[in-house]
Amino acid sequence: MDAKTTEAVELLRRLIATPSTSRDESRTADLLFAFLEERGAAPERLHNNVFARSADFDPARPTLLLNSHHDTVRPAASYTRDPFTPTVEGDRLYGLGSNDAGASVVSLARTFLTFREQPLPFNLLLALSAEEECMGEHGMRALLPQLGAIDMALVGEPTGCRAPTASGDWWSSTAKPAAKAAMRRATRA
Numbered sequence: 739m740d741a742k743t744t745e746a747v748e749l750l751r752r753l754i755a756t757p758s759t760s761r762d763e764s765r766t767a768d769l770l771f772a773f774l775e776e777r778g779a780a781p782e783r784l785h786n787n788v789f790a791r792s793a794d795f796d797p798a799r800p801t802l803l804l805n806s807h808h809d810t811v812r813p814a815a816s817y818t819r820d821p822f823t824p825t826v827e828g829d830r831l832y833g834l835g836s837n838d839a840g841a842s843v844v845s846l847a848r849t850f851l852t853f854r855e856q857p858l859p860f861n862l863l864l865a866l867s868a869e870e871e872c873m874g875e876h877g878m879r880a881l882l883p884q885l886g887a888i889d890m891a892l893v894g895e896p897t898g899c900r901a902p903t904a905s906g907d908w909w910s911s912t913a914k915p916a917a918k919a920a921m922r923r924a925t926r927a
Contacts, residue, residue, distance in 0.1 A: 742852075746844045747831065749773060751824040753808065753840045754833030760872035763809040770808060770847070770866050777851050779864075784884055785876040786868035792854045792861050801861040801887060804850055806842035806894035807870030807877070810835040839870075842894025863888065 739747070749769075758766040767786040774781040774790055781790040786809075813821035813834055821834035833840075843866055850864040863885060869877030882888075 742848060746848045749847070750831060750836060750840050750844045751833075753843065754824040754831075754836055755822055757822060758809050758835065759812050760809040760869050761874055761876075763868045766808045767866075767868060770843070774847065774851070774864075779851060779854060784881055787865065787877065787881040789863065789865040789881065789885065790850065790854070791863055792850075792858070794855075794857070795861045795863075797861075797886060799859065799861050800889035801863050803863045803865060803885070803888045803891040804846040804894075805865045805867060805878075805891060806839045806846050807867045808835075808840070808843050809868050809871050809877075810838070811871050838896050839894055842896070846892070846894050860889070 752769055753766055756765045756769055763786045767783060767788050770788045771781050771783055774788065779790045781788050783789075788808075817834070819825060819832055824831055824833040824836070826832075846864060847866065850862055854862055854864075865878075865881060865885065867878050867881060868874070873879075
């Protein structure tokens with residue numbers, strides 16, 4: 739593995755080893771904030787949501803949101819492994835939150851860090867949100883008003899390789915109207 743992949747896998751291991759059930763994800767928020775800050779990304783935090791903007795963020799340009807959540811459900815009684823011990827078997831990493839949605843968090847954070855200082859025709863906005871599993875009031879509901887206009891979003895959430903058409907109340911109340919408005923603007927250009 740190259741250095742960036744090794745770093746991403748290590749971050750995922752640390753996320754798995756840090757309990758982060760909905761409404762109790764402050765430790766993973768601390769971890770993610772420090773990870774981004776150590777790499778010069780100037781993260782911000784609202785409750786347990788961690789977010790950062792590209793280095794040359796310009797409100798006049800369209801904004802692409804990279805979003806996933808770092809909270810987990812509680813471990814089920816039927817879980818056959820220690821949920822907080824990251825375990826590698828073959829080419830798979832097991833542990834609570836590794837798939838939903840730690841792998842997405844790590845991938846989107848790495849993508850953001852790779853491109854945040856590149857000249858792009860759009861802004862990058864990374865939002866690693868809390869309370870997704872319980873649709874809590876201190877997750878995306880609280881964070882969205884702080885983020886400004888969002889023209890496009892890439893949401894990391896396991897879907898069985900099916901493109902989702904909605905993500906709970908966030909899509910219905912915020913993203914869908916914004917997406918429709920962005921499409922109208924794009925077709926007029």
